[in-house]
Amino acid sequence: MKNRRNRILAAPYVGWMAVFVVIPLFLVVLYAFGFDSKEGFTLGNFTQIHQYAGIFANSFVLALFATAICLLLGYPAAYFLAREVPAVRRLATIIIMLPMWMNFLLRTYSWMSLLENTGLINRFLRAIHFFDLFGPEKGYFTMINTPGAVVLGMVYNFLPFMILPIFSVIDKIDNRVIEAAQDLGADSVTVFSRIIFPLSLPGVLSGITMVFIPSVSTFVISKLLGGGKTILLGDLIDMQFYGSTYNPHLGSAISLVMMVLVMAAMALMNRFGAGEEEAMLF
């Protein structure tokens, strides 16, 4: 009875997934292997990819940087948030979520106007005669159109996805477990390193996943803040479908390779996460 009802309730979502996720994915595979072309099955699209190795590396490095910065900023934030009184927590959660109520593009555009050579930050620095320290020819800092700006955009946009899962895991740790550790002689540093951090690892893993994946595949951030100088995988794929180099077969192949690489990275990390737990045991 209950099973059947559950199945009926799940049906709309399963249908949605099938039509808009599974079938497109299947089509991507078809395109990538060239099943729809006259020549039929080919690996040609994949063999071309090696020339884009630099872009792959770039994407992964920038996404790793962004994820690491998010973790360094997000973990302490989540940790202290979880120990706050409910009123502060509610307020802080709203502040963390607030930017997400605004359109993603809009947010990224506003970073453009902040970082531009004639943007708000440079204008402010000029107004306080900060550039005079560097000699007469210095008129602005180059911030926009650098890899740094791209990483900044990633961190800014995806930081909440790091904080929230870590927060919710730390929040659920039973206070008695912490008291038990104190009782057994652990000072606050030991309580953190031996109890709270290991117990919060699932949140850290899901935070890393939720920041790394959108970072590695973004094209809006790199386009707007990287100014076409920092080409990432997202841009590369975008170009194959809507750009000058129209080639959906290659685009599909790149998408597929990126997907496999990301999945491998995630699997590796989860393995590492599980290993971490083992490491605490022996």
Added chain:
Amino acid sequence: MAKELIRLSDCVMKFDDDIILDHINLYINNKEFLTLLGPSGCGKTTTLRIIGGFQTPTSGDVFFDGKRINDVPPHKRKINTVFQKYALFTHMNIFENVAFGLRIAKVPWDELKQRVEEALALVNLAGYGKRSVDSLSGGQQQRVAIARAIVNRPQVLLLDEPLGALDLKLRKDMQVELKRIQQQVGITFIYVTHDQEEALTMSDTIVVMNQGRIQQIGTPTDIYNEPKNAFVADFIGESNIIDGVMLSDGVVRMYGKKFQCLDSGFSPNEPVDVVIRPEDIDIVSPDQGQIHGVVTEVTFKGVHYDIIVDFKGFKWLIQTSDYSPVGAYIGVKIDPDGFHIMKKSQYSGQFGDYSSYSAEYDELNEEPGEQEAGDEE
């Protein structure tokens, strides 16, 4: 041999304006099994948490071995705690759970391994080291929690309703087990429970608490046989508590009749509470009885019958192996040592009447283990 180890001196605990502990004075001897007993919200858990260092009293001092330890944090006290619901570390296996304190104390591996294995053997869990916490039953997890505390060789072990989550049979086994462990390791146990039977079974000393105050401190037999007031008499076991007047030493009057008793030391004609335990009453034929009443209820309890008898509107509980039918007119006889006389207290008149007998039994049979509303932070 009885050396004082812990002293609570005039401890008061307030949360906002709620008084949780009201001037508690208590000393605890070395190697003693002491139980803090009382209903939910009586302050027993708070007392334990103060000794453990998890809470600081609003006023008053805590001494350990003669030294004031109010400001010593939990990890620096030679006291370990077995928590309600165990609070095991789910990300470690059983061995590492037990080894936790020793690892922090940087005990060398050989000694650590040996001590952990000894502790696990002590709680009958030898060979369980590699198992995960989730794979153990409630009773086994409880024993891991005990091993985890005991392996550190604390001078005092605090136990906060450790058996509350277990079923009755397991609870009884664990009571015996705990007592055995305490005697084997020879350290002080401070045990918190609301279960009077648990307290009577295991303790050397029982501290009965209610509404943030200590009602009575004594051995289990003292507490049972010589309760100080109606609250204690009612909370520990079953009691009929009747208004009486102490005429002179050894003579008490109730129901307009004089009875012989063994108590003395009251002023002449002092109003008192008379406690008569249900098992100290003999049912006899009406002509032999000291007082007479009518049976209103009979419940078979296995070893005995619970018989409710109406004596002039005040209902008594009598426990006897002799059956009397409902409606029977009976006499009862009470030996002089069956009486216990108490001075009047704030609790007089609140307890000891079995008019609402069945309701009370329902309450007693309630599953324990619910949270202590008043004791939680």
